[in-house]
Amino acid sequence: MTTTATTTALRIRELHKHYGSHRALDGVDLTVRVGEVYGLLGPNGAGKTTLMKALLGLQRPTSGSIEIFGGPVARESLGEVGALIEVPGLWPQLTADETLRIHARLRGVPQQWIEPALELVKMTEARSRKVGAYSLGMRWRLGIAIALLARPRLIILDEPTNGLDPVGIREMRGIIRSLAGEGVAVLIASHQLAEVAQVCDRVQVLVAGRTRFEGPLTGLALDGNVEAGFFRLLETADAGIR
Numbered sequence: 001m002t003t004t005a006t007t008t009a010l011r012i013r014e015l016h017k018h019y020g021s022h023r024a025l026d027g028v029d030l031t032v033r034v035g036e037v038y039g040l041l042g043p044n045g046a047g048k049t050t051l052m053k054a055l056l057g058l059q060r061p062t063s064g065s066i067e068i069f070g071g072p073v074a075r076e077s078l079g080e081v082g083a084l085i086e087v088p089g090l091w092p093q094l095t096a097d098e099t100l101r102i103h104a105r106l107r108g109v110p111q112q113w114i115e116p117a118l119e120l121v122k123m124t125e126a127r128s129r130k131v132g133a134y135s136l137g138m139r140w141r142l143g144i145a146i147a148l149l150a151r152p153r154l155i156i157l158d159e160p161t162n163g164l165d166p167v168g169i170r171e172m173r174g175i176i177r178s179l180a181g182e183g184v185a186v187l188i189a190s191h192q193l194a195e196v197a198q199v200c201d202r203v204q205v206l207v208a209g210r211t212r213f214e215g216p217l218t219g220l221a222l223d224g225n226v227e228a229g230f231f232r233l234l235e236t237a238d239a240g241i242r
């Protein structure tokens with residue numbers, strides 16, 4: 001394996017997905033490195049879901065390439081990926097412990113891996129409480145623990161702070177940063193700048209299937225204001241769309 005392959009978790013090149021004449025993805029490049037939190041930002045319809053489906057092997061791109069840890073999207077490389085696309089359906093009568101034990105058994109993961117997953121999402125103390133009594137933030141965290149069970153090296157989170165209160169949002173940011181600190185590559189898809197602003201190392205802004213910006217968030221700033229730069233970018237991209 002080359003050095004690039006070991007430090008690059010995800011590399012997408014010239015990705016196209018066309019639905020008839022509609023170009024949902026129109027030549028997207030994206031690279032997520034090990035230990036990095038990368039934000040995929042874009043308004044509704046930008047192509048974020050299409051891109052995530054393609055990289056999870058749920059949808060075949062029209063053209064372009066996707067490499068996960070240097071390999072194609074296939075059963076083996078997807079074993080390195082954990083994804084949380086929605087708050088997972090959880091059985092309210094079960095505790096977090098029981099939920100994780102079931103998932104571990106279903107996925108052939110050793111039961112000893114439950115403890116570190118619980119610790120990473122700061123759920124150790126709540127582990128014996130029934131999920132039905134959990135807040136939305138706790139459900140999200142348990143969802144992440146489930147995604148972490150098989151020790152993925154790349155984790156994909158879709159709108160991970162959706163519906164959370166400020167405390168939940170802060171906790172989620174802390175968890176995402178500690179995942180990166182453990183050497184996990186994190187890809188977050190969001191349509192809100194605020195969601196990714198404090199947690200991502202780099203972002204990509206996607207509008208109508210095209211990359212409009214990639215780099216550290218500060219690079220988006222207009223007169224020192226990142227939010228103003230972001231909205232300006234959306235407006236100018238909108239104006240220039242086909």
Ligand SMILES: Nc1ncnc2c1ncn2[C@@H]1O[C@H](COP(=O)(O)OP(=O)(O)OP(=O)(O)O)[C@@H](O)[C@H]1O
Binds near residue numbers: 043045049191
């Ligand atoms: N199966 C499909 N057939 C036709 N067009 C589709 C299909 N799936 C998505 N699209 C179109 O492709 C574009 C990108 O959709 P996508 O769902 O990837 O965007 P998104 O960035 O995830 O938006 P949202 O945040 O609203 O989910 C949209 O214009 C959408 O209408």
